[in-house]
Amino acid sequence: MFQVLSGIWALLIGIVLIMLGNGLHFTLIGLRGGIEGFSSSELAIVTSGYFIGFLSGARLTPRLIRRVGHVRVFAALGSFMSAGLIAFPLLTEPWAWTLLRILVGFCMSGIYVTAESWLNDAATNETRGKVLSAYMIAQTLGIIGAQGLLAMGDAQTAGLFIVASILVSISFAPILLSASAAPVTEVSRPMPLRDLFKGSPLGTVGIFLLGAAYATQSGMGAVFGTQIGLSAPQVALFVAMLFAGALLLQYPVGWLSDRMDRRKLIFGAALLGAASCLVGWLTGGGLWLLMAAAFFAGGVTTPLYALFLAYTNDYLSTEDMPAASGGLVLTFGVGAILGPLAAGWAMQQFDPFAFWLVLGGIFGAIALYALYRMTRRPTVPVSETESYLGVLPSTSAVAVESAGAWASEQAEAKDESEA
Template structure:
């Protein structure tokens, strides 16, 4: 791991700055929007727009890079991010914020794709797993530290929007000064959703539902905290708990998944997350809600990696890359739908609807996993692939790194 850090620290530092900016702006909007009089349903439209832009960019950005190159795409989209971030307080209107989030989703996906391309280019077959792990840790730490920045005094109302803009601008330096030429994108044969569902119904349904759960955490947690009457400090702790839980639970669950029937583990982890959401739904104690958020984050985020690994267990190595586009698409659709549904539920039934819907989504994953266990036998543990940590907001490049890791291990096993 130290060797990986020595060779990739400029890229990882740049990605950390990007995640700080992204993590801060999302939570900041979740706090400022309700303060400006935006209803939960309006906030859900604003938050959902980010994931719509992200999904659109995951299809468009590779073609943009083929045409004009990594550096130009990275610089252009990064400039749009910096500009969009400081326009939010200047135009406090729902339509402007929806448009801004759509632009940010597109641009953040674009800069992640280009930065991850360079990161992937530095990895070898021997270091790919460690590179993926280091990248995921940086992503998590960026979001966690960003929540503490919510507490910076902001008398003018502009400072907290300027900070993520500056962080994104700073991220360019270590990334652009450390890169080497990156190979052009290669076209990958796509797998239809029908084919993907035929290979792994649980993988496809589970990733769709988890897309909604992750989007709720990333987009609507601050809105929930504001509607529930939490202070800024409490909101910061509450949101951080999701990602601290994910950071702690990712590797233990990954270790277990390589040694048991993954469907049983998926069912148990999803059921535990649903139970924690029910506790948070009924709880009145702030610290009990934080503890439940820790468990929910520790269950829902690793579940994404578990479902990818489980899906790959039923694929030949040459089909894994083709399946990644379908998995990303279905996750993106779920991420767009999640904030919209949660915003409607919160507006109709109050802030507690946030946890009620998360409980329902995770319970649905657990129930479907149990059902699938009755439909076909599990593959032998020695025939299953390796687990690789992947965030639910993965871009095509992060998925490519993960799939190459799976393929390398599959070939080694053969």
């Protein structure tokens, strides 16, 4: 593992710094929006703006890279993102923040595509799984670390926005100085939704619902914490627990994934998420029960994303996997746009604890649909399933396709060894 990290450590440091800046701004939006008097519905629209930009960036960035190259695209998107972050406190209006969030989402998506292309190019067939795992850990640690920075500043001033901008700006130095010759960036055309659903109904519906859950957690979690009266350090801890759970539960879920019917595991993980949301709703603001609910609700979200990818690949040929990965990323993005809107509307109409009801309802829907699909299709033998590899919902189609290629390679190697 140390040998693998020696070749990509600078890229990983850059990723950690980017995630520190991006994770800081994500939570800061909820805190500062509450201070400025934005309603839940307005902050939901601001949150969805990020995912609108992210989807657009995922489609357009590969074209820009082919036209002007990795380095220019990376530098340009980094400059625009840094400028966007520092502009938030200059014009504190919901419409302005929505436009800025679209810009930041677009830039962040393009940065992912570019950085993941370099990481993928630096990996070999033997090291690809370890490289992707290190990348996912670096991303998650950056998001968690950002919450610690939030607790050290004052959301009422422009200081934390400036810190986020600085972190993003300096993150490009280790990446650009260490990157090798620009790799070829090829992202497959997404599989049409009809074909994707025909191949894997549970994977398609599940990942759409999961997109709504992930965006609700990451975008509206800070809004919920602010509205129930948590202090800034407590809001930061609440958001950190959402991602800490994902970091710690990824391995046990992945271990089980390669040893049992994945539909049962999807059902169990979604049921745990729904039960955690029920606890969060019933706490009435009790701090430590609230943190435990966040740990498990957030903890099952990222593993479920990787589970849906692996489960979908179980029913596809190797040739169809890249296109299916693109289709799943697109489907997830659409869900991510709609989820915060539903949560924001519910929190506006009822009370902030409707955050848990919406989130729990999404997990419950996933569990029920998984249970239904168990009655419609026979189980794929464990020996014939693709390998599981943890992939974060925030990654681009480049990392998802790379993970799919790695899983396919592992399955082929396993077949050859058995033969």
